[in-house]
Amino acid sequence: MIQRAPLLVLRAGRSKRLDAVLAQALAGIPCEEVYLGKAHIPQLSERRVLFALSLGEYGLDMDICTLLIHLRRNVSAMEGSAAVMLIDGEGELYTKQLARMLAHAANAAGCTFPGKPLVEGTGSLSNLHVTAKRLGVTPEQAYPLLARALVERLLAFQPPHFARPHILLLHASAHATSNTLALGAAVCDHLRDACDMQEISLQNGEIHDCRGCSYKTCSHFAQTNECFYGGSIVKDVFPALMEANALFLLCPNYNDSVSANIMAFINRLTALLVNNSLYDKYLYAIVVSGYSGSDLVAQQVLGALCLNKTLMLPPRFCLAETANDPGSAMRVPGVQARINAFAHGIREQLLGSQAVAL
Numbered sequence: 503m504i505q506r507a508p509l510l511v512l513r514a515g516r517s518k519r520l521d522a523v524l525a526q527a528l529a530g531i532p533c534e535e536v537y538l539g540k541a542h543i544p545q546l547s548e549r550r551v552l553f554a555l556s557l558g559e560y561g562l563d564m565d566i567c568t569l570l571i572h573l574r575r576n577v578s579a580m581e582g583s584a585a586v587m588l589i590d591g592e593g594e595l596y597t598k599q600l601a602r603m604l605a606h607a608a609n610a611a612g613c614t615f616p617g618k619p620l621v622e623g624t625g626s627l628s629n630l631h632v633t634a635k636r637l638g639v640t641p642e643q644a645y646p647l648l649a650r651a652l653v654e655r656l657l658a659f660q661p662p663h664f665a666r667p668h669i670l671l672l673h674a675s676a677h678a679t680s681n682t683l684a685l686g687a688a689v690c691d692h693l694r695d696a697c698d699m700q701e702i703s704l705q706n707g708e709i710h711d712c713r714g715c716s717y718k719t720c721s722h723f724a725q726t727n728e729c730f731y732g733g734s735i736v737k738d739v740f741p742a743l744m745e746a747n748a749l750f751l752l753c754p755n756y757n758d759s760v761s762a763n764i765m766a767f768i769n770r771l772t773a774l775l776v777n778n779s780l781y782d783k784y785l786y787a788i789v790v791s792g793y794s795g796s797d798l799v800a801q802q803v804l805g806a807l808c809l810n811k812t813l814m815l816p817p818r819f820c821l822a823e824t825a826n827d828p829g830s831a832m833r834v835p836g837v838q839a840r841i842n843a844f845a846h847g848i849r850e851q852l853l854g855s856q857a858v859a860l
C-alpha cells in the first residue's frame with residue numbers, strides 16, 4: 503500500500519486565535535506545518551492541504567501575495583491535490599475575497615476543492631452567529647468545531663467517478679448569437695459519447711430571483727423541494743440538478759458578474775439546500791467576457807456554488823475566453839486546443855480514467 507503523505511498545513515500570518523483554533527482542529531492528526539515567509543513554498547502537488555491564513559486589518563500581506571503569485575505562475579503546482587481553507591480575519595472584511603482568489607488560483611494550478619471548503623472567522627466572529635445558534639454553542643465555541651469538521655472532511659474526501667456521468671448544462675443565452683453557447687456546444691460535442699447531457703435554458707419562462715422568505719416559510723416549501731415562486735426552477739431545474747453528477751454553467755460576463763437569470767438560479771438554490779446537499783456534484787463553467795474580467799466572474803461562480811452552496815470544484819473547473827462580436831469566440835487564436843483540453847479534463851475527472859492521486 504502506498505503511504506499517504508501527512509496533511510500539509512500551510513500557514514501565513516500570526517494570530518493567537520488561529521493558533522488556538524488550529525490546536526483543536528488538528529489534535530491527534532499527523533500533519534506537516536509550514537509557515538510561509540519562514541520557509542520556501544513546499545511541494546504542493548499530490549497532497550491534502552489546509553491553507554490556514556491569518557489576515558491583518560488590510561487583508562493582504564507579502565506572504566499571501568507570494569503564495570497567490572506562485573499558484574498563478576505554476577499551472578501544475580497543485581496537480582493531484584485537494585485543499586480546504588481556514589481564514590482568520592482581524593477585521594470584518596477580506597476573508598471571503600481572499601478565499602475566492604486563493605481557490606481560483608489553486609484550482610487553476612490543478613487543485614480539487616470539496617464542497618464548502620472554507621471556514622472563516624471575521625474579527626467579531628459575527629459571521630458564525632447563525633451556525634453557532636444552530637449548534638447550540640457560542641461563536642467562539644463553534645469556530646474550532648467547524649475547523650475540525652473541515653479538516654476531517656478533507657481527510658475523508660475522495661472525488662467520485664461515474665460509469666456514465668449525467669451532466670446538466672444550464673444557460674440563459676440566445677442560441678443564434680451567443681459566444682458562450684457556441685463554446686458550450688463545442689465542449690459538449692466532446693462529451694456526448696460518454697456522458698448523458700441535459701440542457702435547460704433559463705431564458706424560457708420567467709425566472710424570479712429569490713424572494714428572501716423567512717427560514718420558516720422557505721423550509722415549509724422546501725419539504726416538497728418547492729419554493730414560494732414555483733415555475734421552471736422548481737419544476738425542471740431542481741429535479742434535473744438532483745439527478746445530475748455535474749452542473750455545467752454557461753456564463754457571459756455582464757458587468758463583471760453572471761447575468762441576472764443565472765444569479766436568480768443560484769439564489770433560488772437556497773430552497774433546495776434546506777433539505778438536500780450538492781456535495782456529490784461537480785461544478786464546471788464557461789465564462790466569456792467581451793473585454794476583461796473573466797477572473798471576477800469565475801470567482802463569483804466558485805464562491806457562490808462551491809464555497810457557499812456545497813458543489814465540488816474539480817481541477818481547472820472553468821474555461822475563460824475573451825470575445826465580443828457574435829460568433830467570434832470560436833475564432834479566438836488557440837481556442838480549439840483549449841476546448842479540447844477542457845473537455846478532456848471533464849472526461850477524466852468524471853469517468854476517472856486518470857484518477858486524482860489522493
Ligand SMILES: Cc1cc2nc3c(=O)[nH]c(=O)nc-3n(C[C@H](O)[C@H](O)[C@H](O)COP(=O)(O)O)c2cc1C
Pocket residue numbers: 675679680681682683754755756757758759790791792793794795825826827828
Ligand atoms: C448587458 C451586458 C453587459 C456586459 N458587460 C460586460 C463587462 O462588464 N465586461 C466585459 O468584458 N464584457 C461585457 N459584456 C460583453 C459580453 O460579455 C460579451 O458580449 C460576451 O461575448 C458575452 O457572451 P454571449 O455572446 O454568450 O452573450 C456585456 C454584455 C452585455 C449584453
